[in-house]
Structure formats: structure tokens, C-alpha cells
Amino acid sequence: MTEQDVVDFVRLMDQHHIPVWIDGGWGVDALLGQQTRRHADLDVAIQHNDAARLRTLLEARGYREVERDDTRACNFVMGDNQGHLIDIHTFQYDDQGNLVFGLAYPLDSLTGVGTIGGCAVRCISAEWMVQFHTGYPLDENDYHDVRLLCQRFQLELPADYERFCNPPGDDCDRMG
Numbered sequence: 001m002t003e004q005d006v007v008d009f010v011r012l013m014d015q016h017h018i019p020v021w022i023d024g025g026w027g028v029d030a031l032l033g034q035q036t037r038r039h040a041d042l043d044v045a046i047q048h049n050d051a052a053r054l055r056t057l058l059e060a061r062g063y064r065e066v067e068r069d070d071t072r073a074c075n076f077v078m079g080d081n082q083g084h085l086i087d088i089h090t091f092q093y094d095d096q097g098n099l100v101f102g103l104a105y106p107l108d109s110l111t112g113v114g115t116i117g118g119c120a121v122r123c124i125s126a127e128w129m130v131q132f133h134t135g136y137p138l139d140e141n142d143y144h145d146v147r148l149l150c151q152r153f154q155l156e157l158p159a160d161y162e163r164f165c166n167p168p169g170d171d172c173d174r175m176g
Contacts, residue, residue, distance in 0.1 A: 001026070001039050001040070001041055001042045001084055001085065001086075003035055003116060003117040004117060005042070005084055006022070006026055006042055006116050006117070007116055007117040007118075007119045009042060009044075009086065010022075010116070010119060010121050011119070012057060013046075013054070013057075016053060016057060018046060018050045018053060018054055018057075019046065019047065019050070019122065020044050020045070020046050020121075020122065021044065021045040021046070021105075021110050021112070021122045021123055021124060022042070022043070022044060022114070022116070022121050022122065022123040022124070023043040023044060023045050023089065023123070023124050023129075023132075024039075024041070024042070024043030024087065025037065025039045025043070025141065025145060026039055026042050026043065026116065027043065027112070027114070027123040027124050027129055028129060028145040028148065028149060029114075029116065030112070030114025030115060030116050030121050030123040031112060031114045031123060031126050031129065031149065031152070031153075032114070032148055032149070032152060033114060033115050035116075036144070036145075036148060037141065037144060037145075040085065041077070041085035041086065041087050042084075042085070042086045042087065043087045043089065044086060044087070044088055044089065045089045045090070045091065045103070045105055045110070045124070046088065046089075046090055046091075047090065047091065047092055048073075048074060048090035048091060048092040048101050048102050049092060050090075051073075051088070051090050054088065055078070058078045058086065059078075061080070062080045062081060062082075063078040063079060063080045063084075063086070064078065064079065064080075065077070065078055066078065066079040066085065073090070073102075074089065074090045074091070074101065074102035074103055075087075075088070075089055075090070075103065076088055089102070089103045089105075090102045090103065091103050091104070091105050093107065105124075106128065108125065108128070109124050109125055109128035109132075110122070110124070110125075111125045112124050112125040112126065112128075112129070126149050126152070126153040126155065127153070127155065129145075129149055130146055130149050130150060130155055130158065131158075133145060133146045133158075134158045134160045135160070138160060138161065138164075140164075142161075143161055143164040146158065146161060147161070147164075
């Protein structure tokens with residue numbers, strides 16, 4: 001997914017009044033205000049009641065659902081024949097702020113604002129982006145993303161990333 005692909009997707013969602021929050025690697029880059037690495041896909045969060053309209057809009061542009069082991073009503077991937085992949089995570093809260101369906105994005109995680117290709121976007125907040133990048137087998141991309149977020153936003157590097165430090169036990173620039 002290129003920067004222009006992401007901007008085009010965000011504009012399409014805006015034109016159809018579908019709020020979207022950028023998550024994953026592009027969310028990191030949005031918070032940083034620049035693309036820092038290549039991204040195989042675009043991770044987004046949307047309200048579940050917008051999922052059917054999102055599917056319809058993407059299908060009209062040649063996208064189809066890509067079956068994966070983790071496919072669920074609240075987590076699915078749409079892809080086209082050009083290799084574009086959009087990983088869609090849905091959630092739905094009631095008027096009192098209680099999760100009634102989907103992935104449990106904490107409400108304060110949906111407060112980030114960033115830019116991609118000069119386009120302002122909603123995204124996951126930096127603090128939550130760092131938290132969401134823990135608790136699973138981490139790779140170099142995760143370290144790259146989290147290290148940059150911690151440096152930019154003066155956040156502490158989570159202990160999960162100690163193995164990436166050289167030498168082990170080094171503070172890895174824990175506070176930027």
C-alpha cells in the first residue's frame with residue numbers, strides 16, 4: 001500500500017461519511033507525519049455499523065474478502081487484484097460508552113490525529129499504539145515503529161522490546 005493508496009482510501013471514506021481510524025504501521029507513520037517504512041497493508045478501525053457500506057464501496061472498486069484464519073465479523077481483510085490489502089477492525093459502542101460488538105478499542109485510543117501525504121487523518125493515539133504493539137511475537141518492524149513513537153512522544157519503550165537492545169539490558173533510548 002502506497003501513501004497515495006492510503007490517501008485515496010481515506011478520501012473515499014470521508015466522501016461517504018464513514019469515520020475511519022488508521023491503525024498499524026500506517027497509523028504509526030500518520031502520527032510521525034511521514035512514511036518511515038514500506039507497508040504491505042493498511043490497518044483501519046471503523047464502527048461496525050459502517051462495515052456493510054465500506055464493503056460495498058470497496059467491492060465496487062474490485063476488492064474482495066481475503067479469507068484468513070483470524071477472519072471474523074469484526075476483523076476481516078479486503079484485497080484487490082493489484083495486491084492492495086485493507087485489514088478492517090470493527091467495533092461498536094452504545095450511547096453509554098459500553099462495547100457492544102467487535103474489538104475493544106479503548107475510547108481514548110481513538111483520539112489520535114496525524115497526516116499521511118499531507119492529508120489529515122484520524123488514527124490510534126501514540127500511547128495506545130505503543131501498548132497495542134506488545135504481548136505478541138515482535139519483529140523488527142514492530143521495534144522500528146515503537147522506537148520511533150517512543151522517541152517522538154517521549155514514551156517509555158516497553159520491556160517487550162529489551163531483546164532488540166544492543167547490548168541486552170541497555171535502555172535503548174527508553175525516553176527518546
